[in-house]
Amino acid sequence: EYGISRPKGYTVSYHATPEMEKHHFGQTHPMKPWRLTLTKSLVTSYGMPFAMDNYVTREATYEELNAFHGGDYLDYLITAAPEDQPRDIENPDKEVKYNLGGSDCPLFHGLYNYCSMSAGCSLDAARKICSKQSDIAITWGGGLHHAKKYEASGFCYINDIVLAILQLLRIYPRVLYIDIDVHHGDGVEEAFFSTDRVMTVSFHKYQPESFFPGTGALEDNGPKNEHNAGAHHAINVPLQDGITDEQYEALFQSIIGAINERYRPSAIALQCGADSLAGDRLGRFNLRVQGHGACVKYCKSLGLPMILFGGGGYTPRNVARAWAYETSIAIGADANIPETIPEHAPWREHFVHDTLFPSLEQSLHEPRHNRNSEKRLREIVTHVHEQLRFVAH
Template structure:
């Protein structure tokens, strides 16, 4: 990985006591905290967030904490980044907008079920994959509608040329299926956002840097060449959720299906570090964009790929994760930026605040503003860039395995048409026969696994998170 050695200096954390390259001079620091971040020249960034989404809670011991959004927004405001963006408080998505992808019976279930009435629905809970990891909580439909509405709003700002980069950190819930919850996700806001983009953009590239495979988005667009999905994730078929996304999974092999070869997967092992990850990301994304020529990008920035995450198993630092955003931004294509996983709230907030600054082209001081609310949650260092690469997990990736991935994906890209045929009158995933055939294949495979006793039980064991009480204050 010698080619990446020059890159690592751009984002590497400085040694304790060293000024490194992360600090700003005192004059610049004072200017940012006094006047706010200057609006970028030549493009517009918008920030989409409804504060009501923060009020919902999956349960005390559940790893998913909407509290992380509160911390993120407090950091963004404390750094005065709101001065450099258009700020929107979007409405909730309507039932009709959610129905663009999800089935009516599933949406009606989410709309009507409550913790008090859940016993009335016991007979259908398994069909919707409701359980410990996808629980029913008060206000579940409102929660789903709010984060989905923010993603739809972000995509529409892109389509209407009101924004060049549109951010929704409450979105990015990539596991939800058409009629099924999965992996803490109930409504797939990413699919809904991409459908909005397809009303104007002929080809959309979806990039996922969550530690988990973006299976729900991949499945949604398996039958079209108008969306190419690219997921970087930990892959372990039997030991890590969702157990999908091997290197050779490039889309269904149904004859004449235009979606063949339009799903790219980058399966990684435990412990991948900054230099390896960023070098791999740049090589693959550069080649993918050159081959596919998208006119818009959706980037899912799941924070569970950071080191020290409660569930994640990588050794990435915040600067490295943010470098992926910076590199993707360098192609100057319209972008929707979304959140995703991330189960250590203070680090999630640090990451997404940093990546907001990357979208703005602004460098903010590493020291957190002294007057920001909840500063005690960032003790003892009170910095935007804590050291998260302390080798918590042994690096199981080798130079050969990473080079093999690059070669395999480069070969897959040879199968792409440089200008995929576009029927703008049809918005995927409503592709009639092809779509129905793919969904039948997925359904049949699931039924076979369930009959053999290896479906629901395996899925539940893979989804199970290391939840523990008290994370709200950790």
């Protein structure tokens, strides 16, 4: 109906489950799993499922989660109940185990189920890439980049990205991990800190004292010991409030282009956190849907097998716009996609504006000052290019 047909010569798979979307972190918590329903609904109203292989995913098994996470952490995650939540007044000294039950990572009903489905989605995506049944595999329910081996962090309990990359490493010699969420991809960086088989690159707002998680300085490029294989294989792109599409795209292409030439990855894992969009409840950047999508388009143009992960994104209508647009890029339908949200789209009124591409004026109540100077952005590019000289060619 929208001229959307199967791309010739390659396959895109979409991995999701409506089960995941039923979970709630709590009334005031910014993470809303329901944004995945809104995304799927927009993807469907544009007719995109006809152009993809659609899979309803399963829960990851304990053994699969155990490939990265510690057994004692998983055991606690399985049994922890919302009642175990430390309550400040009644229980001021109650220990918060594994960083669970605080306000960022609350214990909610069905938590383990939610985590294992997110991981199941991303593992299925990785397996389709390994078996070469998919060229691009989409897992918007994944992308939970802060989770650590023994600890929950920043709304993330299970690191589905690490689990998926571990799968890719069975087949592919080198994996490039790229993270465009507004927060630093610390959990993934840490997991692959000591290997040269994964290069991690995160673009994020960096303000150590006041913006989560506070890591990811330009100079942090992996282990300082040159004999450690991971040295120079972590790239950080620290940014300030208000970065624009034009600046971000130029930076992204210059950095990813140079990394691709030097590191020659055999597969890409791209975390597409949508909290880097203008008007995000937690984010600080001025990116439009087009600018965010341009990163996906550029990665696709490299012609490597790729997984697209979700991640942050706290203004659900914009999350759905970005991930629906990026789905259209994956299937090569972005040039034909009508800008007006289809008449019959469920939740159409929820989008406020009927366009897939709101202007900055439509996204922001007041304009956000751009605090990224051209001089600083040039310094960042120069530093990254210098780091790459240490990477084996």
